[in-house]
Amino acid sequence: MKKSIYIIAICIVASACSKSFLELTPRGTELEDNFYQNEEQVFQGLVAVYDVMQWGNSGGYTMKMPLLTTASDEAHAGGSDASDQPAWVAYDNFTLDPFRGPQYGLWQRNFTGVYRANLLLEKIELVKDKLDPTFLDRVSAEAKFLRAFFYFDLVRFFRNIPLITKSLAPSEMYNQEQVDPNLVYQLIEEDLKAAINVLPVSVPVEETGRLTKGAAQALFGKMLLFKMDNSRMAEAAAVLREVNTSSVYRLLDNYGDIFNPDNAFHTESILEISHTTLAGWGDWGWINGSDGNVAPQFIGPADYNGPTYSAGWGFCPISMDLVNAMQGDPRFEHTIIDGNALKLSGATYTERYQNTDYFIKKYAPVTAYRSTIGNVELNWPINEIEIRLADTYLLEAEALVRSGGDQSRANDLLNAVRNRVGLGDKVATIENIMEERHLELATEGHRFFDLVRTGMASTVLGPLGFLPNKHEILPIPQQEIDITKGVLKQNNY
């Protein structure tokens, strides 16, 4: 009797709630409070900030190159029909509204980047006495560059945004108000200047793709030109001149080599977003995890069967405006795929929505780079060139002209770009420079913002539905206005 009660007592005591039994720590994942303690972890935090640059899908497909090409007069939306990517169609024909358009994806992507950069900068503060200051300075400079990069997109796409420079406490999450865009530009400027001071001029080969001083300077110059503040054009010309005269950059001899995927990170590339097939990604539910580029899949001819290219989805058929503008230009063959010529050589493809039989060539899905692992669609190893030397040449030329600076240098810069493809000299007027940007940088995602910043948008895009003082910027996503209960105010939509 006594013995059994004893046994029972043991059983009950042993199985009763012991606190440690319920206190478990997860495996395979770190707690935020314990992370960011050493160089490896801090660097992994930095990689997560870089990661956002390569996202192609964050609340809808928002790959900047095809999307901005669609928004400009260079291409139509395409796809299977108008309901395939309604956000692209809305940007293409300016039927944007607070619900429809690419705004949510762009908003979320760039603010995610801002959050990760802010968080990393805070975490660095916590370990700055423990870790190598040289290492931390460089990481910090990269994080600031990236924060500036994301804010530059936000201010270009939305103009009126909240300015967040730290990770938010729960009480602060719903009451962030939009700020004067100049405050955003000010932060971008401060961040880029800090980055310029620290970032290396070039990186060793195993670090290819990490940010450089030239990238920060180029972005700074591009930002000043986008602001179109004539009082600072000389400053813009000066900072771009540093890039354009840097020993690490040189125009490629052959225009066709610029977008040859074999030729990644060449001397003309200043800011390049890298992609790879290595992840062999297959998760359609989290496309951003792939590190591949999904844009080539979009722009390839649908169901294509023939040489050179792999089947795509038929988005962004080139507009006849661009085809006509480029007729006779030596860059045509490197910019535009002529579908009719392919058909003559025996290839077949499905003509999809808004078909023109002309397709984007610069990021086309070339069969030779088709992924052999994972989903082909998600794993195109084709990098995005965000800024290249021809762009900064033309930007410096423009800044020189606008600031009344050295006209002969402006001419030289313009003509370096023209001569490279065998075209004769022209005088660097604003008009000529913009025309050159149109053709030299066609379908690379610069045209829409060029039209907006120079005020040409209503003339060029008006026939497509563009309304001045409205479509320069996107609507603030309605979800964001709803969730903040109106703290965020809508743009002119």
Next chain:
Amino acid sequence: MKFASYLMSWWLLFMFAQTTFAQTRPPLQLQFVHQQTLEPLANVTILLNGQPAGSSDVNGAATINNIKEKDKLTFSHIGFELASWEADNRATYTVAMIPLPNQMEQVVVIGYGVQKKSNVTTAISSIKAEQLENMPVVRVENSLQGRISGVNITTSSGQPGAPATVRVRGITTIGNSNPLYIVDGVQIEGGIEFLNQADIASIEVMKDAAAASIYGARGANGVILVTTKRGVKGKTSVNYNGYQATQAPWKKLDLLNAREYATLVNEAYAASNQGLRFPDVASLGEGTDWQKEIFNDNAKMRNHELSLASGGEKSTYFTSFGYFQQDGIVATSNSQFERITLRFNSTHKISDRIEFGNNIGYTRIQSVGVGTNSEWGSPLNRAINIDPITPLVERDPAKYNMAPYNNPNIIKTPGGFPYGISGLVTSEILNPVAALQTNETINFSDKIVANAYIDAEILKGLKFRSSIGADLAFWGTETFLPVFYLNATNQRVRNQYTRESNRGLFWLWENTLSYQTTLNNHSFTVLAGTSAQKNKGLTQAGAVDNIPVTRLKDASLGFNVPRADRNFWGGEYLNTLSSLFGRFIYSYEDKYLLSATVRRDGSSRFGSNNKYGVFPSVSAGWILSRESFFESVTPIQFLKLRGSWAVAGNDRIADFQYLATVGSGRDYTFGMPSAIFTGVSPNRLSNPDLKWEETSQLNIGMDVQFLRHFNASIDWFHKKTSDMLLEIAVPAFVGNAGPIGNIATLENRGFEFELGYNQQIGEVQLSLNGNFSTIQNKITYLGDDKEFLPGQTYGPQGLDITRTQIGHAFGSFFGLRTDGIFQNQQEVDNYKDKDGNVIQPNAKPGDLRFVDLNGDGIIDNNDRTIIGNPTPKFTYGFTAQAKWKNFDLMVFGQGIQGNDVMNLIRRFDLPMANWTKHALNRWIGEGSTNEHPRMTISDPNKNYSQSSDFFLEDGSYFRIKTIQLGYQLPQSITRKAGIQKARVYVMANNLLTFTKYRGFDPEIGGDSFGVDRGIYPQPRAFFLGLNLGF
């Protein structure tokens, strides 16, 4: 039995002899016994010519004075057939009362104990082994379908081994609504497909929260308790059950043949101002019947079960072996299920007071499967959508030497001809037969569920029980993707072999102390217990690319491929639960019943702010029929009213949600050659205050037996789930996903009715059982920021087709409303908003008229609304059984009513996809139809490219699920072979389905609930079976 009738005749003879010599009339001596056990029966109510004349005493005896011949005596007792006797000249008479089947004296299993059914005060439905024996099913949950009110079982597909969606009293949470399965006291992780049906002694479904709340934080979705069989003392029996079956689809779709297809395509081209696509329609003939290529009209199924039950003075054993194998009716080579089960249960009396027992089951499952309900290229979806013009196999040399057939990786027949490739229907709609050869997947699982317990009676009525249980499982998949070319967008130039293995161990240790006593008319049962459980497991998986094999059977992770072609991944999981619980059951005179439970659970899934949850229940019952005022001979023999209220919880959430964790996979590429660098960032914002979801439920019910042969249960319930876990929405500018918080609420109300009838009429023993349930599900709150949660989507455009919206049922259908078809241009032009603008300017005659719900003059996404409900308004089922001599017949039917199915079997985003013959009723001119819009390739009115009620159909059905006819061979024959019982039967499953639904099968469960994307239908099967008992 034999002995009983012998005894009876002896009694009668004896009494007759006694009474014939009586001269004066002494009082009549009555003796009541149980017909089977022959035990004396107390409290039998006696009526003499309709007037009360007392009742039997504790010894089953009664004395009736003033009796005359021809007086009419009636005897009644709860749970027994009414008996009557016309008095003759005998002075003593023995009445053998025949027990009613399905009676209230049955014992039902409640959590941590058993209770007489008559005294249960909560809503529990129960199924016993005898009811299961005649209804072979593969998965145990299917045996509940249509059998129990308040439990809705929807099979996810007809693929062998496919699980069913089990909902006890509706969808309890927007999260995981699956009930908790407890087998012999062990909580089961994963499904219960491991159980062999023949091993089951009973299944109890705890429907209301009061019944389930003894399981506390895990009980909110209902609890299904399975008890396996044991040996019986003093009896050894060997049983064999087996069957062979052949299965075929019960319905094929009427798809267009090549001529009809070409006609419609030509029409669609013409409507879009394009030339004829097929100039010579007549030459196309019938074309390819793709369904024929993919369906199997003679798919086999076989089952063998052998069991031995035995028991001596001290020990009992039950041991069994089962083998089950089923071929699928779709793509049989890729759709199969095989299961081997072994069981060993035993009990041992160590002393008068101590019993030891164990239950051990082992199950091995191997299966292969195909996509069952998906627009992304399941074999059936392909067979439905691919054009009938493309040949199965391309035998024309003029074609197969050209592109695309000249691709070296083309899939060929054994004869060397390439399988046809459609140039008309593209994307995922491949040649279904060719595509089957490009994905070999095997699923395997080994599972051991075991427990051991010790019962000790310390003092009379005071019992201690300690039980240890475990569920140890090893499972995984092997996949081989060969090199192939199926069409331009579906090809592979390097093969890949993947193997994923998982190991999970769940263990549970429970100790209970119970005390039972009766003081005068007060009866008490008190239970207190502790429970601790841990669930842990891991995954390890690897893949190799480019290995020198072409089939799965040759593939191995051992091939020495370069590092870059190897991949390895894995993970772990771990959670614990620690609990205290108690129960108090009280009854007074077995008339007034009261029960209360409380459980306190602590879970590792919650942070220190809310680690523990307390779940109380209270229930009460009143057996009116035992009151003296209840006239004993009324049509009602038993009547109990009961009510309960309780709170149960749901902890089925991911582990460590309350912690702020960082995760990798936020990678970026650096270097030349490029390399992926790991990026790490916080997974989401954290919420240390995370706590349990709670479901409170009020249940009012009644159990009644009337007119001797009928019994019924009626229940009404109202349950509210609150604090449902949902991501707390934060603005996107915060930059990370919001934390998981306790936010949403929903309600379910329902009414349940079960009716049974049992009677022996002459030589026919008849039993009828029916049930009926209604359920109303309503979302009541989703947080301040949300009106709805997105649900299922369809196709590459990701069309929203379901929504979980406040005021509506979970996962309701969502889309535009239509209002017929524009019959002429005038109708288009006259369809205007209040400002006189034409609402659908792009429409042409023959297009759908959409309702401009918000009245803004345009049709767009803002006009979408809730258009239907996939959950039935009511469900019902019935079983009819009859036995006559050696024959037995059983008919089981089951149905649902008032639900919608979204018929999306056609890939409308692919304009060249094939149609069913229903499309021949398309609009072809004014007045032709108001149902089906015109054919068009460009579809400017978006008839087909947006969700609308055009795609909704009535999903109600009634199904004769099972018909079985059995014949028991006469014992005179079987005895000679040493066989106690030999029964043969023929059976049909899914023989008839009555439905208006036009797709394959209106029963669509699983992840794609209520949305038909070309569901793998349930087979119609014919069985030949044998039951042997030795």
